[in-house]
Amino acid sequence: DAGVIQSPRHEVTEMGQEVTLRCKPISGHDYLFWYRQTMMRGLELLIYFNNNVPIDDSGMPEDRFSAKMPNASFSTLKIQPSEPRDSAVYFCASRTEREGSYNEQFFGPGTRLTVL
Amino acid sequence: GESVGLHLPTLSVQEGDNSIINCAYSNSASDYFIWYKQESGKGPQFIIDIRSNMDKRQGQRVTVLLNKTVKHLSLQIAATQPGDSAVYFCARRGGTSYGKLTFGQGTILTVHP
Numbered sequence: 001d002a003g004v005i006q007s008p009r010h011e012v013t014e015m016g017q018e019v020t021l022r023c024k025p026i027s028g029h030d031y032l033f034w035y036r037q038t039m040m041r042g043l044e045l046l047i048y049f050n051n052n053v054p055i056d057d058s059g060m061p062e063d064r065f066s067a068k069m070p071n072a073s074f075s076t077l078k079i080q081p082s083e084p085r086d087s088a089v090y091f092c093a094s095r096t097e098r099e100g101s102y103n104e105q106f107f108g109p110g111t112r113l114t115v116l
Numbered sequence: 117g118e119s120v121g122l123h124l125p126t127l128s129v130q131e132g133d134n135s136i137i138n139c140a141y142s143n144s145a146s147d148y149f150i151w152y153k154q155e156s157g158k159g160p161q162f163i164i165d166i167r168s169n170m171d172k173r174q175g176q177r178v179t180v181l182l183n184k185t186v187k188h189l190s191l192q193i194a195a196t197q198p199g200d201s202a203v204y205f206c207a208r209r210g211g212t213s214y215g216k217l218t219f220g221q222g223t224i225l226t227v228h229p
Contacts, residue, residue, distance in 0.1 A: 004159075033216070043160070043205065043219040055215060091159050103150045103209060105217065107159025 004108035006092050012114045018080040021111045023092030024073055030097040033105060034067055034077050038088045049075065050097075082115045089113070126224045135193040137223045139206035142187065147210030149182060150217065151191045154203045160219075163191070168210065193225075201227045 005024040013019055025032045033048040047057040052069045060067070064083070069075040079086055089112050093105040129135050141149070146168050152160040166173040166180045166189075173180050179192040189206055203224050207217040 031215070042221045045216055045218070048216055050215070093159070103148050103165040103217070104162040105160075107161065109157075110159055 004092055004094055004106055006090075006108035006111050008111060009109065010112045010114075012116065013082055014116050015083055016081045017115075018078065019082045019086075019113060019115075021077040021090050021092075021113070023075045023077070023108060025075070025092070025094030026106055027073065028096065029094035029106070031095045031105075032069060032075050033093040033095075034075070035091040035093065035107075036088045037091060037110070043091075046077070079113075082113075084115045087113055087115050125221075126226070128226045128228065129196050131196060131198060131227055131229050133196055135196045135200070135225060135227075137191045137193075137204045137225065139189040139191075139220055139223075140187060141189065141206075141208060141220075143208065143218075144184070144187065145210060146208040148208065149180070149189050150207045150209065151178075151180060152205045152207060152219070153200075154205065154222070156202070160205060163204075196225075196227050198227045198229055201225055 004026055007022045031050050034046040035043055036046055037043045044059055046059045047067045048055055049069045065079055067077045089110045091107050091110045093107040095105045148165050148167055150165040151163040153163050154160040164175045164178055164180050166182050171182055177194045181190045193200055203222040205219050205222045207219045209217050
């Protein structure tokens with residue numbers, strides 16, 4: 001398996017533009033997580049899905065952020081409109097629901113977003 | 117509160133020495149404590165976890181110790197190698213956040229050859 005795949009790896013955009021980040025979880029994984037990492041705030045959970053259903057979106061900073069998981073192999077995180085303070089590395093992670101694996105999340109390589 | 121924090125932001129060791137990375141937590145309603153490693157330019161990677169009713173768990177070259185009395189967690193790495201250089205995060209799972217992990221801020225470990 002290729003692991004969790006994220007695209008793009010780098011994104012530079014201007015303030016006010018729409019940004020869409022994409023994630024393909026590991027096949028067979030039931031959970032998908034979106035995180036944001038900055039020097040100031042560390043690694044923050046934004047939202048997570050179980051079997052394509054959003055379970056907890058309490059970490060989504062504001063209405064400008066939205067996430068979808070239309071099927072088991074694809075998820076998007078959208079920011080509209082983007083702002084400079086959204087600049088960060090965004091990680092997608094997935095895990096199984098298999099007993100004993102609840103703590104092991106598999107992270108993608110991340111998308112480095114820069115909003116000018 | 118819902119926080120998992122670290123004592124030291126940086127740790128430098130010589131190759132072959134043992135490393136100890138510390139973590140303090142404030143929320144006792146945790147089922148598990150977990151350690152992740154993040155190498156430069158990569159996503160975090162799971163190392164080891166420990167259930168909250170345990171005091172010690174050993175893996176390959178790593179040992180995690182949990183002291184619930186003082187709410188302290190540590191990761192010991194034996195015979196540290198240059199490849200161990202990374203940021204190490206402690207995390208917790210449980211209580212009201214059963215399905216998700218809450219991460220601490222991280223400790224930078226640098227191993228000098």
